Amino acid sequence: MSKGNILIIDDEDIVRISCKRALMPEGFEVKTAQNGIEGLKMIEEERFDIVLTDLKMPDIDGIEVLRLIKQRWADTVVIIITGYQTVDSAVKAIKLGAYDYIEKPFTPDGIVNVVHRALEDRKK
Amino acid sequence: MKIKVKKTFHSLTGKLILSIGILMIVGSAVFWYFLIYYEEREFIRNSEKYGHSLADVVRKSMRYGMLTSQPHPIKQAVEAIGSAEDVLGIRVFDCKGRVAYSSNKDEKGLVLDAAKSFCMNQYPRRAEIKEAPSYSDRQDKNGFKALNMLTPIYNEPACYTSSCHVHRKGDTILGIIESDISLSVMDKTTREHKIAMTIFVSGFIFAISVVLCKILWNTVSVPISILAKGMEEVSAGNLNYTVKIDTKDELGELAASFNAMTGDIRKAKNELVEWGSTLEKKVQEKTEAIRKAQAQLVHSEKLASLGRMAAGVAHEINSPLTGIVTFAHLLQKKFDAGTQEREDIDVIIDQANRCSNIIKGLLGFARASAADKTAVNINDILNSSLNIVRNKADFFNVKMVINYEEKLHYVKADTSQLQQVFLNMIMNAADAMDGKGTITITTKNTTENGRDFIEIEFRDTGSGITDKNLEKIFEPFFTTKPVGKGTGLGLAVSHGIIQEHGGNIFVKTKPGKGTSFFIKLPANKEVL
Numbered sequence: 001m002s003k004g005n006i007l008i009i010d011d012e013d014i015v016r017i018s019c020k021r022a023l024m025p026e027g028f029e030v031k032t033a034q035n036g037i038e039g040l041k042m043i044e045e046e047r048f049d050i051v052l053t054d055l056k057m058p059d060i061d062g063i064e065v066l067r068l069i070k071q072r073w074a075d076t077v078v079i080i081i082t083g084y085q086t087v088d089s090a091v092k093a094i095k096l097g098a099y100d101y102i103e104k105p106f107t108p109d110g111i112v113n114v115v116h117r118a119l120e121d122r123k124k
Numbered sequence: 125m126k127i128k129v130k131k132t133f134h135s136l137t138g139k140l141i142l143s144i145g146i147l148m149i150v151g152s153a154v155f156w157y158f159l160i161y162y163e164e165r166e167f168i169r170n171s172e173k174y175g176h177s178l179a180d181v182v183r184k185s186m187r188y189g190m191l192t193s194q195p196h197p198i199k200q201a202v203e204a205i206g207s208a209e210d211v212l213g214i215r216v217f218d219c220k221g222r223v224a225y226s227s228n229k230d231e232k233g234l235v236l237d238a239a240k241s242f243c244m245n246q247y248p249r250r251a252e253i254k255e256a257p258s259y260s261d262r263q264d265k266n267g268f269k270a271l272n273m274l275t276p277i278y279n280e281p282a283c284y285t286s287s288c289h290v291h292r293k294g295d296t297i298l299g300i301i302e303s304d305i306s307l308s309v310m311d312k313t314t315r316e317h318k319i320a321m322t323i324f325v326s327g328f329i330f331a332i333s334v335v336l337c338k339i340l341w342n343t344v345s346v347p348i349s350i351l352a353k354g355m356e357e358v359s360a361g362n363l364n365y366t367v368k369i370d371t372k373d374e375l376g377e378l379a380a381s382f383n384a385m386t387g388d389i390r391k392a393k394n395e396l397v398e399w400g401s402t403l404e405k406k407v408q409e410k411t412e413a414i415r416k417a418q419a420q421l422v423h424s425e426k427l428a429s430l431g432r433m434a435a436g437v438a439h440e441i442n443s444p445l446t447g448i449v450t451f452a453h454l455l456q457k458k459f460d461a462g463t464q465e466r467e468d469i470d471v472i473i474d475q476a477n478r479c480s481n482i483i484k485g486l487l488g489f490a491r492a493s494a495a496d497k498t499a500v501n502i503n504d505i506l507n508s509s510l511n512i513v514r515n516k517a518d519f520f521n522v523k524m525v526i527n528y529e530e531k532l533h534y535v536k537a538d539t540s541q542l543q544q545v546f547l548n549m550i551m552n553a554a555d556a557m558d559g560k561g562t563i564t565i566t567t568k569n570t571t572e573n574g575r576d577f578i579e580i581e582f583r584d585t586g587s588g589i590t591d592k593n594l595e596k597i598f599e600p601f602f603t604t605k606p607v608g609k610g611t612g613l614g615l616a617v618s619h620g621i622i623q624e625h626g627g628n629i630f631v632k633t634k635p636g637k638g639t640s641f642f643i644k645l646p647a648n649k650e651v652l
Binding site: 012014018022107 | 440442448449
């Protein structure tokens with residue numbers, strides 16, 4: 001029994017691998033998608049506890065992904081990963097129900113802590 | 125001041141005096157001439173009257189002698205009258221022009237053609253003869269005028285009916301009496317009159333001229349000279365000169381107008397001079413302001429493009445950095461502390477973090493141009509910034525002195541950006557002192573060019589900044605810190621943020637003594 005089902009959406013290969021390598025040893029089930037559309041398709045097929053999505057992607061951006069997920073699966077935790085944070089995007093994301101913001105570059109411990117915290121909060 | 129009045133005949137007064145003088149002389153001469161003329165006429169009339177009465181006396185004295193045809197009494201009478209004072213001579217002619225009797229005995233028998241023709245031809249009618257005695261302008265021996273008069277002796281009934289029958293009834297004139305009379309008394313009086321009149325007229329002209337001159341001098345010449353002097357002074361540039369004419373006439377009014385005009389010119393000139401002198405200053409000020417505005421614009425544009433670039437770079441670099449950091453950390457866990465491999469991996473992590481910091485610094489530019497401004501209290505932001513650094517190891521030996529203005533104006537600003545700036549200032553101060561010393565933070569309200577500002581000073585007791593470095597401290601990537609410790613972006617971003625807020629950041633430093641960074645931000649007094 002995994003600790004949680006996690007989807008990572010990022011157009012950068014290295015970020016996906018990094019997340020996977022950071023979270024899998026902690027006992028999470030981790031799947032990855034290359035872009036927003038692919039990620040949304042996967043969510044249609046399978047339930048995820050946590051979705052980590054990049055903000056800036058070629059097809060649809062992280063904010064849009066966040067909005068669509070929250071519309072249909074309100075209990076799914078969405079955490080935004082971003083290359084650079086602006087006040088605008090942060091405010092927008094939090095308003096739309098994002099749990100947190102992770103700035104690149106992050107450490108394995110950093111991302112694991114956020115995920116743990118999110119899951120604990122979700123249980124409450 | 126002594127006024128020099130023009131004294132030639134070319135001057136106004138000269139011309140006036142000359143023309144008035146000529147008019148006076150001509151007028152007086154005419155007056156004098158007519159006076160003399162009437163005097164002369166009166167003189168002639170009087171002398172004629174005198175002559176007639178004398179001739180009458182002679183005729184009447186002769187009458188008895190003639191009627192009785194006795195020459196002796198006639199001769200006696202003529203001689204007696206002829207010897208009187210002022211009578212130069214008496215001659216009685218018959219109608220043949222022969223002297224019958226004369227006061228001068230030698231002349232008896234002398235023929236005078238003038239008397240003859242006078243008797244025979246010229247006086248056919250009695251009335252005319254009486255009215256027109258002959259007058260000739262002779263002079264006696266003393267040079268006085270003398271009267272020579274021919275008076276006819278008319279025929280009358282007693283003459284042609286007398287027993288002697290010398291004269292016929294048909295004769296009109298029986299003879300001529302010629303009388304020479306000296307007019308010395310009258311002439312003397314007349315001459316005296318003339319002299320008196322001449323003296324009087326000359327004196328009158330002289331007196332009038334003197335009075336007129338004096339009046340013209342005082343009322344025209346002097347004031348005009350004063351005015352001329354005033355104009356000369358004013359045209360030479362002495363605008364403080366005033367013309368002092370206190371009279372109430374036209375010249376006084378002219379002087380008053382002139383003074384008013386000079387005053388206006390002076391005022392205008394002063395304004396012009398003032399304007400001219402301040403113009404350069406104003407142009408300089410405006411040029412400086414334009415230059416500053418342009419520099420600000422260029423700087424803002426630079427910041428914005430740098431921000432855009434930084435955002436792009438950050439996005440591109442942060443993903444590979446994530447990989448490096450993640451895998452380095454994963455590897456780090458596989459080696460125990462103290463092994464060579466562990467140390468190598470730590471270096472990778474440190475350098476990756478350094479890259480990350482540089483990117484974050486660059487992102488400051490992107491954020492500087494996207495501020496979210498609200499009315500804030502700078503003291504509060506300073507306090508929260510101090511809370512962040514207070515527990516850091518770098519600040520264990522740093523003494524913090526707070527010097528806040530309690531009633532500090534509010535400022536419209538982005539809290540997080542200002543916090544970033546203040547943190548940067550405090551960290552730099554601590555670095556400059558190698559972690560030992562005092563940082564004094566002062567806030568106060570100031571006014572500049574009528575506008576309200578708040579001023580924040582960060583003073584350290586550190587090493588100071590050299591002149592050479594002072595020029596570059598706000599340039600991006602300039603740092604004096606050891607490689608890897610500073611990105612050289614802190615002050616550049618701070619500068620950008622403060623400028624974005626309409627403020628100003630500047631430095632005062634003394635190498636070896638310490639540095640003060642001043643930040644000035646425009647106050648927002650609407651919020652209290």
